[in-house]
Amino acid sequence: MPIAVVDTVAELRDLTGGVRAQGSSVGFVPTMGFLHDGHASLIRAAAAETDFVIVSIFVNPLQFGEGEDLDAYPRDLERDCEIAAAAGADVIFAPNVGEMYPNYPAELDVTLAAGSLAKSMEGEFRPTHFDGVVTVVAKLFNIVGPCRAYFGEKDFQQLAIVTRMTQDLSFPVVIVGMPIVREANGLALSSRNKYLSSDEFDAASVLYRSLYNAAVTIENGERNRDTIRDQILHSIAVEALVSTPDYVEIVDSSTLEPAGQELKGNLRILLAAQVGQARLLDNIATTA
Numbered sequence: 486m487p488i489a490v491v492d493t494v495a496e497l498r499d500l501t502g503g504v505r506a507q508g509s510s511v512g513f514v515p516t517m518g519f520l521h522d523g524h525a526s527l528i529r530a531a532a533a534e535t536d537f538v539i540v541s542i543f544v545n546p547l548q549f550g551e552g553e554d555l556d557a558y559p560r561d562l563e564r565d566c567e568i569a570a571a572a573g574a575d576v577i578f579a580p581n582v583g584e585m586y587p588n589y590p591a592e593l594d595v596t597l598a599a600g601s602l603a604k605s606m607e608g609e610f611r612p613t614h615f616d617g618v619v620t621v622v623a624k625l626f627n628i629v630g631p632c633r634a635y636f637g638e639k640d641f642q643q644l645a646i647v648t649r650m651t652q653d654l655s656f657p658v659v660i661v662g663m664p665i666v667r668e669a670n671g672l673a674l675s676s677r678n679k680y681l682s683s684d685e686f687d688a689a690s691v692l693y694r695s696l697y698n699a700a701v702t703i704e705n706g707e708r709n710r711d712t713i714r715d716q717i718l719h720s721i722a723v724e725a726l727v728s729t730p731d732y733v734e735i736v737d738s739s740t741l742e743p744a745g746q747e748l749k750g751n752l753r754i755l756l757a758a759q760v761g762q763a764r765l766l767d768n769i770a771t772t773a
């Protein structure tokens with residue numbers, strides 16, 4: 486049976502209200518669609534841990550900056566429905582922009598602002614991005630109601646910000662972080678990988694390789710932050726098709742505070758780089 490697709494807030498509220506009234510738990514996987522196995526891993530986890538799984542598909546204009554790829558962002562609802570259903574979703578919530586933002590393109594009058602966690606890394610290069618993310622995630626949480634919500638570590642800074650938002654604003658939601666799903670060559674799965682030519686796809690594997698080698702170097706005893714950053718930058722510089730990264734940051738994995746010159750504790754190394762038309766993110770955990 487084809488999976489149900491709901492496109493209004495009222496209908497989704499009715500559905501989840503009914504599910505909860507029967508004593509069933511709700512799992513929620515927010516996405517921008519063009520689903521891949523990274524998304525499917527979140528859906529499978531939600532299906533294993535909750536009774537009724539909602540996958541939202543909404544390309545949120547608020548989180549795109551001027552000149553970014555809002556219009557080009559890949560979309561394929563039919564294929565998304567097949568992937569979501571196969572992974573165990575019960576319903577797709579696919580509102581149009583007018584349903585989420587009735588006055589669009591007029592700006593919302595009331596929005597959320599992401600705080601200090603949103604200032605560095607992605608926030609430095611996409612200054613309005615995380616405000617758009619927290620605003621749409623807050624709306625989605627209000628629409629879906631109490632649930633377990635699944636997010637990928639692929640967007641590690643986003644996961645930290647959404648976790649903080651949920652605590653700070655007391656949303657009745659449990660945030661679950663899930664590991665990064667990768668291609669065989671190590672490249673993190675991303676809807677934006679569709680923009681890559683096959684040469685770019687091969688070249689982009691340097692991002693994970695350089696992170697992995699850096700994590701191994703740290704685990705073998707190297708403690709100098711700049712040595713590690715230089716190692717990553719040098720290995721990426723070898724690939725002509727990969728731009729100089731926007732940033733390579735080593736941070737405390739729970740606070741996102743930049744690591745000091747002497748590395749210690751549980752760390753996350755994060756980077757972003759342009760490869761052809763795609764701006765790609767990746768990160769890795771390591772311990773010093």
Ligand code: AMP
Pocket residue numbers: 515516517518522523524526527635636637638639640663664665666667673674675676
């Ligand atoms: P997006 O559709 O890009 O907004 O992603 C929706 C959710 O899927 C976010 O929580 C992402 O972090 C997560 N996600 C995207 N790619 C991956 C991946 N390769 N592995 C795990 N989770 C992912």
